[in-house]
Amino acid sequence: MSTVEDLRPVPVMLGGVRGGPDARTLRRDRWWATPTVTVTFLTAFVVYSTWAVFQNAHYYVGAAAHRDLISPFYSPCLTASCVGGARGALFITWWTISPGILVLGGPLGFRLTCYYYRKAYYRSFWRSPPACGVADGHGSYSGETRFPLILQNVHRYFFFIGLVFNTILTIDAIMAFRLPGDGGIGLSIGTLVLVVNATLLWLYSLSCHACRHLCGGNVNQFSRHPLRQRIWRFLTPLNARHMQLAWASLVFVALADLYVRLVASGAFHDPKIF
C-alpha cells in the first residue's frame, strides 16, 4: 500500500555522487535481502570449512567400519600423516599439519575467481554496489583492470584445476561403493553422499562461463564446427543455472564433509542400502 512518504518525489541528481552518506536509492523493495542472505551463507561456509580443514581428524571412514569414505575437504590426502587407507600413492613427508590445508588452494581459487561468486561477494561484502539501482558503498571504483582484482582473470586456469579435483572426487565416489568386509561391493548412504557431491561439482564446473567459452567461443560459424556447437548447446542451459549450481555444490560439499565427519567420529553408523 502506498504511503504519503512513497508518493513524495525523491530528488535525483544525474551524474551525482557514487556513494557515501548522500547516496540514496529509489528502490522500495527488499533489495537488501539478497546481499544479506549471501553474507550469511558465505560466512557460515567459510567458518565451517576453515574449522573442518584444521581439525586433522575424522575425515576418513575405513575398513574397520566396512566403508571407504573420505571427506572432500581432505581429498586427495597427500601427506604421510594421512590416516591409513585415505592416503594416495603420492605422499609428502615434510608436511606435519592438517593435510586438508594442502588441498584447499585449488577449490578455493576456483570459487573465489568464479564470475558468479565475484558478483555475489562484490555486492554483498563490498557493497559495490549492493544491488541494481542502489548507490555504491564506496566513493570510487577501479574495476578489475588493475591489481589486485586483475588477478581474477586466472579463473580460466583454475577451471582446469577444478577439473582435476572433480576427477579425484569422482574416483572417491566410485571407491565408496567398496564395503570391505560387508559384502564387498554395495551402496550405503555415504556412497550416495559422495556420488551426489561429485555430480554437483561436475555440474558446477560444466556450467562455468569459462567452460562455455572454451567449448563454443571464438567460433564464427557453428556450421563448420558441429561438435563444438553440440557441446555448446549442451552447456548453455547449464550455464543459465550457474548460480543455483554454485550454491548447491557449495552447500553439499560442506554437508558431505559433515556426514563423513559424523560417521568417522562414531556419532552414527553409515546405513547400508544393499
Ligand code: FES
Ligand atoms: S564462472 Fe563460476 S565457476 Fe567459472
